[in-house]
Amino acid sequence: MSRVKSEPGPVPRPTRDRLITATVEQFRLGGYHGTGIKSILTAAPAPYGSLYHFFPGGKEELAAAAIHTSGQAYRDLVDLSFPPGADPVEATRSFFDGAAEVLAGTDWIDGCPLARVALETAQDSEPLRQAALEAFESWLDVLTVRLDEVGVSAESARVLAVQLFCLIEGAFLLARVARDREALSDAGDGAAELVAAALAARPKKISSSI
Amino acid sequence: MSRVKSEPGPVPRPTRDRLITATVEQFRLGGYHGTGIKSILTAAPAPYGSLYHFFPGGKEELAAAAIHTSGQAYRDLVDLSFPPGADPVEATRSFFDGAAEVLAGTDWIDGCPLARVALETAQDSEPLRQAALEAFESWLDVLTVRLDEVGVSAESARVLAVQLFCLIEGAFLLARVARDREALSDAGDGAAELVAAALAARPKKISSSI
DNA sequence: GTCTATAGAAGGATAGAC
DNA sequence: GTCTATCCTTCTATAGAC
Numbered sequence: 001m002s003r004v005k006s007e008p009g010p011v012p013r014p015t016r017d018r019l020i021t022a023t024v025e026q027f028r029l030g031g032y033h034g035t036g037i038k039s040i041l042t043a044a045p046a047p048y049g050s051l052y053h054f055f056p057g058g059k060e061e062l063a064a065a066a067i068h069t070s071g072q073a074y075r076d077l078v079d080l081s082f083p084p085g086a087d088p089v090e091a092t093r094s095f096f097d098g099a100a101e102v103l104a105g106t107d108w109i110d111g112c113p114l115a116r117v118a119l120e121t122a123q124d125s126e127p128l129r130q131a132a133l134e135a136f137e138s139w140l141d142v143l144t145v146r147l148d149e150v151g152v153s154a155e156s157a158r159v160l161a162v163q164l165f166c167l168i169e170g171a172f173l174l175a176r177v178a179r180d181r182e183a184l185s186d187a188g189d190g191a192a193e194l195v196a197a198a199l200a201a202r203p204k205k206i207s208s209s210i
Numbered sequence: 211m212s213r214v215k216s217e218p219g220p221v222p223r224p225t226r227d228r229l230i231t232a233t234v235e236q237f238r239l240g241g242y243h244g245t246g247i248k249s250i251l252t253a254a255p256a257p258y259g260s261l262y263h264f265f266p267g268g269k270e271e272l273a274a275a276a277i278h279t280s281g282q283a284y285r286d287l288v289d290l291s292f293p294p295g296a297d298p299v300e301a302t303r304s305f306f307d308g309a310a311e312v313l314a315g316t317d318w319i320d321g322c323p324l325a326r327v328a329l330e331t332a333q334d335s336e337p338l339r340q341a342a343l344e345a346f347e348s349w350l351d352v353l354t355v356r357l358d359e360v361g362v363s364a365e366s367a368r369v370l371a372v373q374l375f376c377l378i379e380g381a382f383l384l385a386r387v388a389r390d391r392e393a394l395s396d397a398g399d400g401a402a403e404l405v406a407a408a409l410a411a412r413p414k415k416i417s418s419s420i
Numbered sequence: 421g422t423c424t425a426t427a428g429a430a431g432g433a434t435a436g437a438c
Numbered sequence: 439g440t441c442t443a444t445c446c447t448t449c450t451a452t453a454g455a456c
Contacts, residue, residue, distance in 0.1 A: 015421080031330055033243035036449060047423045048451085054421095058451065109333060115383055116329040120241055122387050123319060133387050162393055163400035166380025173325055173379050174372070177332050177343050183372055190373035193407065194400055225439080247432060257441045258433085264439095268433065 016054045018044040023066035028113060032063060032120045032128075063117070064131045070113040071135025078139050082146040091146075092164065092195050096188025099168065100181045108179045111172030140165060147195075151202040160198050167191045226264045228254040233276035238323060242273060242330045242338075273327070274341045280323040281345020288349050292356040301356075302374065302405050306398025309378065310391040318389050321382030350375060357405075361412040370408050377401045 013021070022043040026035040037059055041051060055061040081095045082088065102110050118132035143161035148154055171187035223231075232253040236245040247269055251261060265271040291305045292298065312320050328342035353371035358364055381397035 029333070031243070033241070034330065034334075037451085038449080047421095049422050049424085052451075059449095107333075116326075118387050119326040119329060119383065120244065123239070124244075129387060129389075136384060136387060159396045159399065162381075162384070162396040163377070165384060166378075166393060166397040166400070167373070167376045168380065169383050170376025170379035170381075171372075173329065174346060174375060177328050177339060177346060179339075183376060186369045186372040187376040189369065190376070190400075190404055193404065197403065197407075246430070248430080257439095259440050259442085262433075 015044070015046050015050045019046055019051060019054060019062060020065050020069050022046075023062050024070050024113070027063070027066055027070075027117050028109065031116045060125055060127060063121070063125075064127050067114060067117060067128065067131040067135060071131070071138060074113055075135070075138045075142055078142045082143065084146070084149060088147060088150050088199065089192050089195050092191045093188055096168065096171070096184050096191060099172070100175070100184035100188075103172070103175055103184070104181060108176050111176050112169055115169055115172060136165070147198070150199065152198045153202065156198055156201075160194060163194055164191050225254070225256050225260045229256055229261060229264060229272060230275050230279050232256075233272050234280050234323070237273070237276055237280075237327050238319065241326045270335055270337060273331070273335075274337050277324060277327060277338065277341040277345060281341070281348060284323055285345070285348045285352055288352045292353065294356070294359055298357060298360050298409065299402050299405050302401045303398055306378065306381070306394050306401060309382070310385070310394035310398075313382070313385055313394065314391055318386050321386050322379055325379055325382060346375070357408070360409065362408045363412065366408055366411075370404060373404055374401050 019040065022040050023035075026040050026043060029035075030039075037048075037051065040062070041048060051062065052058065055065070057064075078095075081098070082091045099111070114132055114135055117128070118136075121128035122132065123129075140158070140161045143164060144154075144157045147157035147160055152160060167187040167190055168184075171183040174183035175181060229250065232250050233245075236250050236253060239245075240249075247261065250272070251258060261272065262268065265275070267274075288305075291308070292301045309321070324342055324345055327338070328346075331338035332342065333339075350368070350371045353374060354367045357367035357370055362370060377397040377400055378394075381393040384393035385391060
């Protein structure tokens with residue numbers, strides 16, 4: 001009986017995962033410099049010893065893991081928001097609308113999960129700059145592939161993906177500071193317009209009306 | 211002789227101004243949480259007493275003044291970059307190109323002077339959020355007026371101004387993290403495209419060709 | 421692997437002389 | 439207005455028992 005897992009129950013999340021999750025959550029509210037290690041350990045919860053056991057590099061190494069995790073989660077969101085076969089103009093509009101809904105519904109907190117930390121650390125920590133860059137590039141890759149699939153040429157797809165990224169990130173910034181959806185609404189209009197223009201310019205297979 | 215200013219020489223900048231200037235400079239490198247009061251006092255230079263004499267509200271009040279000053283400086287830059295009478299498409303392209311030049315020439319530091327501090331403080335300090343918002347709005351106002359002057363309708367001018375803001379801010383973020391001009395180049399293309407489209411749709415006075 | 425205690429530095433703010 | 443000394447908190451990191 002002693003070695004048997006009677007009543008399996010929920011598997012407790014390992015300490016390492018709890019630390020990363022807690023860091024993601026704390027960064028969401030306080031960013032890198034605004035988040036203390038103690039608050040992460042309290043939120044995990046985990047003791048000091050575990051942190052430096054799993055992350056010998058301390059706060060910086062833990063932050064890199066948190067950035068990686070946040071980046072993957074948001075990449076998955078982008079992936080789901082631009083499903084293969086969907087109308088890219090509609091998907092773009094929906095993405096900006098959904099982002100506005102989430103942001104407004106979280107007291108203007110949940111915009112880009114990485115922008116703040118990236119701006120805080122890009123100059124001072126090469127590992128963290130690389131982690132953020134890898135995350136951003138993964139989002140751009142998803143977008144580029146999806147746009148390519150609907151007929152936008154390879155080079156144009158990448159350019160368009162970068163433009164959509166810039167529009168959403170800038171809109172997150174302004175919307176958070178203004179506590180207003182206007183920026184996301186206007187940026188969404190611009191994004192949809194750019195996508196539509198790229199589609200209109202694509203090498204026609206059946207060609208559009210007019 | 212004692213009361214006469216013989217050899218006027220350069221007027222020493224008052225302590226209050228030096229504090230603000232030093233804060234602007236330190237925020238440029240370390241942001242709000244990454245900048246200590248002591249480093250500001252060292253850079254000014256100024257003693258503790260002067261800081262709390264001119265800014266009884268401490269770091270927060272000093273930061274508000276620094277945000278205001280940075281905001282005015284960048285508004286002036288936008289103002290100069292979109293001179294009345296100039297082709298707005300050309301001005302837009304030049305602005306993004308110039309921004310890329312400055313950013314690359316400062317080791318990817320001098321992008322938006324407020325984005326990082328704004329993201330750091332918008333949630334936690336209402337005075338600082340307001341200061342950043344006021345600065346952003348002043349930039350948008352300049353752009354809106356300029357676009358209106360070339361015939362873009364009032365509502366469209368504001369929307370377009372917001373779109374240009376989002377594109378440049380998002381591009382600053384990505385370019386700083388990637389240490390690459392691509393984002394500013396692509397965003398500049400998108401911005402020029404949106405401006406051109408708005409001009410083509412404007413209530414014609416002489417009407418374009420075709 | 422987990423935990424506590426503490427070191428050592430840096431943070432913002434204040435007191436009080438001048 | 440200017441200056442220095444100092445308080446108290448918070449920060450990251452480490453030591454060493456278990």
